[in-house]
Amino acid sequence: MEIKIGVNNIPRELSIETQATADEVEQALRTAITEGGLLTLTDEKGRRVVVPAAQVGYLDLGKEHSRPVGFGAV
Known part of the structure; x- marks a missing residue:
């Protein structure tokens, strides 16, 4: 997901x-936010993104990826 x-x-x-x-x-x-700490997320390549939770203005949660099944064309 993005x-x-x-x-x-x-x-x-x-x-x-x-x-x-x-x-x-x-x-x-x-x-x-409740612990007054850091928002830590890990991306698909294993890198971590750390942001002070108090500074987060918004999160835009994109569509979750679904894994394709079979050999059909995309």
Whole structure:
């Protein structure tokens, strides 16, 4: 799934591709906000993105990818 993160006072948004579900990402943000900590997400290549939870302006949770089955054309 593609996730776009809007960070306060930063004109560009962060965009990452991750295997996490929308519910997992939302829960990670809720936990980070309540603990006053960092939102940490891992992308598909294993890189970590760390953002101070208090600075997150918005999360745009894209459509979750479904794995194609068989040999059909895309």
